[in-house]
Amino acid sequence: MPAPALAPERPAAPRPLAAVGVAEDGDEVSAAVDTHAPDVVLMDLWMKRIDGVTATRRLRARQNPPEVVVLTTFDSDENILHALRAGAGGFLLQDTPPPEIVDAVRTVAAGDPILSPRITRRLMDRAVTQSDTRERARAALEALSTREHDVVQAAAEGRSNAEIATRLYMSVATVKAHVSSILTKLHLDNRTRIALLAHDAGLA
Template sequence: MADVIRVLLVDDDALVRAGLSMMLDGTGGIVVVGEAGDGREAVTAVDAHAPDVVLMDLQMPYVDGIAATRRLRARADPPEVIVLTTFDSDENIVHALRAGAGGFLLKDTPPGQIADAVARVAAGDPMLSPGVMRRLMDRTVAQTGAYERARAVLAALTPRERDVAVAIADGRANAEIAGALFMSVTTVKSHVSSILTKLGLDNRTQIALLVHDADLV
């Protein structure tokens, strides 16, 4: 059971939840452990089911997906969150990632890719739809002053930490970074932890955002 990925589905549409449950439950070591109909219920459901990954809709009553993501990621031992939505505006993408989401997918993403995203995010690797990543890069590079601010923040890193941060922004997993930079996976994890602490960030996706702001990839 150690390799099982426990997933919580959060969506105000019961049919969407049912479809996701049928699609994911038992696929690639994934077990759907619970459901919630809005962001408020999601917080209670996380307490009850202790999921590894939450698949989170954005537009929901009472508490929306971005607010719920922020609340969950602020916990001492938070679940990973993947936003799964039909609304891919630039504002939604940026706000969700700033709130701590480790992934952002559209609901028309093929089932196999959603399952793959769950596995990758559970392992600590960010997962964005290709179109989402492209739009995100375009937006961040265009923001006035973002380049200078990002470069100033990244100056706090050692050269090796900077190399790891750039590799993360390039979408590489820990094992890939270790091979490319000739270090152990344990050392990579140590560098990632140090980067998050030094920069006051919550996850790898936020590291990638900052590196893209600095136009280093």
């Protein structure tokens, strides 16, 4: 007697997603996470008091932290690298279609990273030219003193003047003086360029 045919198993339905809370600014993120215990946080970068990179770094330093997916319009190389180094598991642009955002949340919740295709392409292009760029950046940084190197390193990590002052045991005024000297020596026009140069040199 032939064995009875078995119906194929239905694939498990994806776990439903729910938005459990909203934080208006980066300084409200930790409290919102304490209240709602989300698996994944969608993080903007531009916020008034505490930016998304700092908020991400603080979240990822916690015990059993939620995953973070950056969802933003600010897609400069600096922002991408800062966010990823702060612990973000994904980086999406705000024009990403909603179904792809949902898929990204599920992917990151499962422990896998996700990047917008445009971001992936840019990082690949950056990797191709990184070697030559790194040598030029390191040569430029040789003009700095040891203390100025320390300031550059901290700035590349996205730290504010106050955070740099605390870390390096100096006053905020001294940090500002170092930043001014660095800008002059490297012929740069703002501290964003300092951070990018530091990234190019492989300091962060």
